[in-house]
Amino acid sequence: MEFSLPPRGVELVLLLVVITAALFDLRYRRIPNWLTVGGVGLGLALNGFLNHARAGMFKSSLIGFGVAFGIYFVLYAVRAMGGGDVKLMAAVGAIVGWPNWFLLFLVTSILGGIMGIILVVLRKRFKTTMFNVGFILSEMKSGRPAYAGKEELDVRSPKSMRLPHGAVIAIGTLFFLAIAGHISR
Numbered sequence: 016m017e018f019s020l021p022p023r024g025v026e027l028v029l030l031l032v033v034i035t036a037a038l039f040d041l042r043y044r045r046i047p048n049w050l051t052v053g054g055v056g057l058g059l060a061l062n063g064f065l066n067h068a069r070a071g072m073f074k075s076s077l078i079g080f081g082v083a084f085g086i087y088f089v090l091y092a093v094r095a096m097g098g099g100d101v102k103l104m105a106a107v108g109a110i111v112g113w114p115n116w117f118l119l120f121l122v123t124s125i126l127g128g129i130m131g132i133i134l135v136v137l138r139k140r141f142k143t144t145m146f147n148v149g150f151i152l153s154e155m156k157s158g159r160p161a162y163a164g165k166e167e168l169d170v171r172s173p174k175s176m177r178l179p180h181g182a183v184i185a186i187g188t189l190f191f192l193a194i195a196g197h198i199s200r
Contacts, residue, residue: 018195018199020192020196021112028110030188030192032053032054032107033103036051036181037186040180040181045099046097051102051103051105058106058107058111059077061110062112076112078113080105080109082113083108087100093162096180118194126183147165
């Protein structure tokens with residue numbers, strides 16, 4: 016697997032998509048479909064039709080889209096992620112391609128975990144969160160969805176402790192670009 020800094024045009028589209036998504040997610044708690052579907056289309060077009068110099072980028076873009084959508088759809092299915100987040104990460108996968116998406120996913124996951132811990136500490140919910148983690152693991156072992164037994168574990172519930180993942184993705188993208196730029200040197 017080889018990580019690389021995306022070409023300037025692709026990088027610009029990536030930044031526009033994730034920053035716009037972050038602003039919508041922070042303000043309205045929604046990421047619009049026109050943005051995510053447009054991001055997928057632009058990602059595939061840039062990597063397939065406009066970027067002939069880098070062979071295999073269209074295939075990488077399709078794989079990035081599929082893997083990102085698949086992984087995030089599973090999170091959506093267990094109600095750990097919203098639908099806009101699924102579509103945003105699918106768009107990011109289409110824009111940056113498979114190997115780069117994987118690095119971006121790792122960076123975003125780590126940052127999301129850190130931000131989640133900060134949120135738990137700030138809201139003084141450490142004990143409740145640890146209980147919920149145990150409950151989730153217990154329900155997983157039994158093959159039951161955790162959100163069915165505790166409403167606050169459903170990302171759609173107003174009782175859940177939500178973190179705007181669109182903003183986390185945008186911050187993760189900035190870190191990814193810094194890392195990819197360093198690796199590419």
